[in-house]
Amino acid sequence: MDPYVILICRTQEQQSSVASGHGSEPEWNENFVFNVSEGVNELRLKIMDSDTGTAHDFVGEATIPLDALFTEGSIPPVAYNVVKDGHYCGEIRVGLTFTHEDRRERSEESFGGWKESGY
Numbered sequence: 803m804d805p806y807v808i809l810i811c812r813t814q815e816q817q818s819s820v821a822s823g824h825g826s827e828p829e830w831n832e833n834f835v836f837n838v839s840e841g842v843n844e845l846r847l848k849i850m851d852s853d854t855g856t857a858h859d860f861v862g863e864a865t866i867p868l869d870a871l872f873t874e875g876s877i878p879p880v881a882y883n884v885v886k887d888g889h890y891c892g893e894i895r896v897g898l899t900f901t902h903e904d905r906r907e908r909s910e911e912s913f914g915g916w917k918e919s920g921y
Contacts, residue, residue: 804852805861807894811836811845820852826892838900843868847894849884862886864894871900 805828807818814836821828836845845868849861862884871877879897883890 803861806850806852808848808850809834809836809845810848811838812842822852838868845898847882847884847896849894860886862891864896866896866898868898868900871898875900 803825804820804822805824806820807830809816809818816834816836818830818832818834821830845866847864847866849863851859851861853859863886864882864884866882876899877897879895881893881895884892884894
């Protein structure tokens with residue numbers, strides 16, 4: 803398996819690198835920055851298997867609630883269940899950090915951002 807992760811926060815989407823040759827125990831240790839606004843309450847992770855010459859396979863997905871992140875400022879790496887078709891198929895460890903930005907210093911309607919790091 804050559805897995806990668808698609809991170810989705812409302813309309814923003816980012817993708818990790820492919821962990822080639824790591825099988826079912828990949829490690830990414832990558833950072834991603836998203837701008838978040840009021841009403842954002844979850845991050846979706848879609849785990850995919852990269853295939854050369856054919857469509858990439860959907861492995862499963864995890865949903866991370868963000869309320870505690872906004873309250874605490876950060877969440878240490880925690881395991882989240884990966885589910886496919888309603889069935890548990892593994893877990894992914896993710897640590898999150900939220901940084902509040904003063905809206906008066908920015909021209910866009912952003913309330914802050916956070917970084918994600920997958921293990």
